[in-house]
Amino acid sequence: MKIVALLGSPRLKGNSAFIAEHFLETARNLGAEIQSFALNKLTYRGCQACRACKKTSETCILKDDLTEVLSAVQEADVIVFSSPVYFGDISGQMKNFIDRTYCFLTPNFYRDPENSSRLSSGKTAVWILTQGMQDTMFNDVFPRYEWVMKIIGIHKVRLLRGCGLAKQDDVLSCVDVLKQAEELAVHLMKAGVDNDGARGP
Ligand SMILES: Cc1cc2nc3c(=O)[nH]c(=O)nc-3n(C[C@H](O)[C@H](O)[C@H](O)COP(=O)(O)O)c2cc1C
Numbered sequence: 001m002k003i004v005a006l007l008g009s010p011r012l013k014g015n016s017a018f019i020a021e022h023f024l025e026t027a028r029n030l031g032a033e034i035q036s037f038a039l040n041k042l043t044y045r046g047c048q049a050c051r052a053c054k055k056t057s058e059t060c061i062l063k064d065d066l067t068e069v070l071s072a073v074q075e076a077d078v079i080v081f082s083s084p085v086y087f088g089d090i091s092g093q094m095k096n097f098i099d100r101t102y103c104f105l106t107p108n109f110y111r112d113p114e115n116s117s118r119l120s121s122g123k124t125a126v127w128i129l130t131q132g133m134q135d136t137m138f139n140d141v142f143p144r145y146e147w148v149m150k151i152i153g154i155h156k157v158r159l160l161r162g163c164g165l166a167k168q169d170d171v172l173s174c175v176d177v178l179k180q181a182e183e184l185a186v187h188l189m190k191a192g193v194d195n196d197g198a199r200g201p
Pocket of ligand 1: 009010011015016017083084086087088089131132133138166167168
């Protein structure tokens with residue numbers, strides 16, 4: 001099982017990264033192959049709307065630090081999108097990454113939404129969102145990106161949400177979400193092993 005994690009917070013020891021690391025560590029101990037990218041450390045631009053990926057190329061023609069990341073996502077079974085909530089949305093680092101996944105859409109995605117994606121089927125997205133305010137606020141963020149996941153071809157989408165986490169280490173007292181992260185990792189690893197068995201000779 002290949003897991004690629006996109007860390008969207010500039011705080012690499014912050015709440016969202018801590019939950020992501022807890023999930024990844026559990027999966028790693030169960031045999032997953034992990035690749036983790038701290039988006040804030042990379043140099044890249046958002047989508048330039050050149051539409052080359054709809055006309056002449058199957059991939060994004062921009063060559064920057066996201067080239068490797070986009071290619072790793074194509075190879076992954078599970079993709080972790082972890083981000084703080086900033087002004088009612090995901091971080092800018094994560095949004096610019098998401099915009100670049102436009103290259104995963106087929107040229108005909110408007111007219112043929114059933115075949116909108118170039119990604120292989122069967123991928124799972126794990127979304128990790130943390131915010132300072134309570135859980136009654138900003139619960140519109142995830143459904144918007146759940147829609148994005150579906151159109152780019154990732155149909156199984158799970159959410160781990162940490163609320164009331166204003167300070168960097170508030171997550172340490174948020175045992176519920178850490179337990180959920182652990183359980184989700186165990187569940188996905190078990191499902192992956194079962195699937196591998198089903199595909200076997
Ligand atoms: C620029 C900025 C904007 C923020 N906007 C919100 C917000 O709209 N709603 C909210 O609940 N928390 C907001 N926060 C708080 C963070 O979402 C919260 O501290 C989160 O747990 C940080 O995650 P991290 O530790 O992984 O960076 C904001 C923080 C910053 C720095």
